[in-house]
Amino acid sequence: MLGVSQSLRKPAGGPALALCLCLAAWLAWAAPAAQAASPQPATLVIGVGRDLYDGPDSSTYVHGSLNAWEALTYLDQDLRAQPWLAESWRSRDGGRTWVFRLRQGVRFHNGAPFTSREAAANLRRLAGRAKYDPTGIYRNVIAMEPRGRHELVFRLAKPSPAFPNLLAYFSSPMIHPSCFDEEGRVKELIATGPFRVKKIRRGDRIELEAFAGHWAGKPAYDRVVFRFIPDAQTRLMALLAGEVDAVADVGGILPEQAAELAQAPQVELLRREVATTHYLVFNCGKPPFSERRARLWLASILDRKQVVAALAHGAGVVARDPYSPLARDWAFGLLNPPPGVKPAAPARELIILLHGGTTQRWPYLEIAQVLQQKLAAEGFRAAIEIKEPGAYYEAMQKGAFDLALQPNTLMTGDPDFFYAYYLHGQGPRSYGCGGPALDRLIEEARFEMDFKRRQALYRELAELFNRELPLLPLYHDISLYAHRQSVLDFQMDQNFRPSLAKARPRGRP
Amino acid sequence: MRLGGAVSILKRLAYLAVVLWGVSLIAFGLFALAPGDPAEIILRDRQEAPSRESVAELRRELGLDDAVPLRYARWLGKTLKGDLGRSWQTGEPVAGELLARLGATLELALAAFGFVVICSTALGVVGAVYQGRAPDRLARAWSILSLSLPNFWLGLLLIMLLALHWGLLPLMGRGGLNHLIMPVLTLGLSIAAMQGRVLRASLLEVLGQDYVRFAHAKGLSRWAVLKRHVLKNALPPVVTMWGISLGHLLGGAVIVESIFSWPGLGKLAVDAILARDIPLVQGAVLFMALVFVLATQLADLAHQWLDPRLARGQGNQGNGRRD
Numbered sequence: 001m002l003g004v005s006q007s008l009r010k011p012a013g014g015p016a017l018a019l020c021l022c023l024a025a026w027l028a029w030a031a032p033a034a035q036a037a038s039p040q041p042a043t044l045v046i047g048v049g050r051d052l053y054d055g056p057d058s059s060t061y062v063h064g065s066l067n068a069w070e071a072l073t074y075l076d077q078d079l080r081a082q083p084w085l086a087e088s089w090r091s092r093d094g095g096r097t098w099v100f101r102l103r104q105g106v107r108f109h110n111g112a113p114f115t116s117r118e119a120a121a122n123l124r125r126l127a128g129r130a131k132y133d134p135t136g137i138y139r140n141v142i143a144m145e146p147r148g149r150h151e152l153v154f155r156l157a158k159p160s161p162a163f164p165n166l167l168a169y170f171s172s173p174m175i176h177p178s179c180f181d182e183e184g185r186v187k188e189l190i191a192t193g194p195f196r197v198k199k200i201r202r203g204d205r206i207e208l209e210a211f212a213g214h215w216a217g218k219p220a221y222d223r224v225v226f227r228f229i230p231d232a233q234t235r236l237m238a239l240l241a242g243e244v245d246a247v248a249d250v251g252g253i254l255p256e257q258a259a260e261l262a263q264a265p266q267v268e269l270l271r272r273e274v275a276t277t278h279y280l281v282f283n284c285g286k287p288p289f290s291e292r293r294a295r296l297w298l299a300s301i302l303d304r305k306q307v308v309a310a311l312a313h314g315a316g317v318v319a320r321d322p323y324s325p326l327a328r329d330w331a332f333g334l335l336n337p338p339p340g341v342k343p344a345a346p347a348r349e350l351i352i353l354l355h356g357g358t359t360q361r362w363p364y365l366e367i368a369q370v371l372q373q374k375l376a377a378e379g380f381r382a383a384i385e386i387k388e389p390g391a392y393y394e395a396m397q398k399g400a401f402d403l404a405l406q407p408n409t410l411m412t413g414d415p416d417f418f419y420a421y422y423l424h425g426q427g428p429r430s431y432g433c434g435g436p437a438l439d440r441l442i443e444e445a446r447f448e449m450d451f452k453r454r455q456a457l458y459r460e461l462a463e464l465f466n467r468e469l470p471l472l473p474l475y476h477d478i479s480l481y482a483h484r485q486s487v488l489d490f491q492m493d494q495n496f497r498p499s500l501a502k503a504r505p506r507g508r509p
Numbered sequence: 510m511r512l513g514g515a516v517s518i519l520k521r522l523a524y525l526a527v528v529l530w531g532v533s534l535i536a537f538g539l540f541a542l543a544p545g546d547p548a549e550i551i552l553r554d555r556q557e558a559p560s561r562e563s564v565a566e567l568r569r570e571l572g573l574d575d576a577v578p579l580r581y582a583r584w585l586g587k588t589l590k591g592d593l594g595r596s597w598q599t600g601e602p603v604a605g606e607l608l609a610r611l612g613a614t615l616e617l618a619l620a621a622f623g624f625v626v627i628c629s630t631a632l633g634v635v636g637a638v639y640q641g642r643a644p645d646r647l648a649r650a651w652s653i654l655s656l657s658l659p660n661f662w663l664g665l666l667l668i669m670l671l672a673l674h675w676g677l678l679p680l681m682g683r684g685g686l687n688h689l690i691m692p693v694l695t696l697g698l699s700i701a702a703m704q705g706r707v708l709r710a711s712l713l714e715v716l717g718q719d720y721v722r723f724a725h726a727k728g729l730s731r732w733a734v735l736k737r738h739v740l741k742n743a744l745p746p747v748v749t750m751w752g753i754s755l756g757h758l759l760g761g762a763v764i765v766e767s768i769f770s771w772p773g774l775g776k777l778a779v780d781a782i783l784a785r786d787i788p789l790v791q792g793a794v795l796f797m798a799l800v801f802v803l804a805t806q807l808a809d810l811a812h813q814w815l816d817p818r819l820a821r822g823q824g825n826q827g828n829g830r831r832d
Binding site: 229240 | 545595599679769
């Protein structure tokens, strides 16, 4: 056998050598093509970590970050409702009737005018369908009537002091009625935004082109391309290599990547406080954290400043409010839990529950490990359980946890969104920390039309929250985003929405 | 012979149908047993804080309150009519979702498969012909290295060197042939290394056979002996492995797709699983099972072509001459 092998030595080397030469030739041929693939000057390429195509069964067809559609109102940096397609609004009948005056001169991408008729058709599409109205905002709406060409009247079952906030952004997207069928399913997107959808390549990219007929004028960029780049390291390298001009989305740039980006001269790294708060959720339904004193004790052994500095790499603000302090009207800075009492360690292991999807975006695993160590030092055994979304929600529902880490975004800018969700007895994430008195207070604040009185009620709730500590707000999130120096006036707001209409390429007015 | 051929085809089709039915049943059953409420997961994906009423309403709309056998029967009935339903996440037809990613998956899988075949053949031949000598040791070291490198690490390393530092290749995404180089290398190196070792062992076994010495004694050139007698007889076990790897590659490569932002089926399927998008998962599972079965059947046919005794039902017995 050996003799035969040796006798075959010469010819066998040929294919291997040929293969190497082929690979080298391929590389050499491919290189110039790669260099030629840089984007056009008036094209803005943005890298995002998720596919922003939402599909026909969503309320919006594509994500709001694309700037393709607009809504009646939008929340500003203080989470107050600001005019968007609605120019102004007023309430009557003690908050049971709201009249919205629509902006004039707005046109859809197909040139058709936007009037109260189209607005009402859109809102009827959203109302009464769980897929399009997951929080149930429209359950309180009895009727929606267009009045004239530019007025829209809402009649509500109960007073709603924050109604313009509730209609903001994703809650009232305006699409041309010809785009959706009787079931509300969207066939294509014709809307009013400064960019219109040109091409969608599923799981890859969405291409937009500037809409010259936009009511605020044509944007500076002719084209915008959103590239879907799921891997955080690839996103970073794509930005450094110039394959994308910006990375701007929730979790687009990870805090641990900030140091590397800060040293790149061609890239500008920016920070934006967003409306997301990270919480340590207690299971109030079973010992030891059913005891208020135990919750306060745990809050005292966890140094939240250290959590932000060491684990979140400074990408956060230690929480002084139950929810985002961006909601300026409702932030009182009262969170300063009093000292508690160490409970007796249970015979069983405590469970610290984590959602697998969140551990890649935020330092939840590290926070859980710190908690585990702190508890061990105090004589408590604790296990960390990381579950995929379905198992996580089920465990939360069944109360199969002692502590859990989760984010929550104050989407409406209204405190009721937070209190009704976490503390009200009927809330989807109520873990038994509330009670009838708290429920009454939450409902009273929800329907109170007098601003000062409402503020006083929420102050009372904030004080109660601080005393009872049904969950511990750890820190308010700061989101990082970055763009290359070739892009000017590029910003991402507190809703993670990039300002595509204002952005412009360097050298262009 | 003709009747035999038709029976064989019918048998293969029946086998395919049974496999697909079994796979769909298992996938549906596993999802029914899995914890969590798909309605809640879907709504949470759209809005962090859905109300209880909305979750209950979507459950009703999706038919999730019905018994599992009824839901399976409903799905099977529609599938038999060629309707895979709509994705619960997006509302897009499942067939359209799969087709939209099929081109990218085919492109990557076939390119990687071609690379695996060429590279594993080269490694196997070099290893066998130069057994124990420097090229063999080099090929072995290369194989061990390739097998030891995790995909995600190798992919990121290639991006950093070839795209970021040297600017030779595009960093990510699907485009021309140059977009394929790094994903193919990342995906194919370890498979090629493993199969190169299998081919080397098979070649060494054949090289020791009497008929190879006899072929040399007849005066055939060394290259002719290798091509006509050695390689053909050493290939069958590797062809089976190639068939299996083709099935795996066509089923999607989640890590490579994520690192290189390649819009393929693997990432789509994983996202659908995490989102409990049952119609999309069922569609993807059926497609992958179909591809896997077809690839292995193709390998079987190639095996039979290389060793006609298999087609005659004599099997591959002993180490006698097979050409």
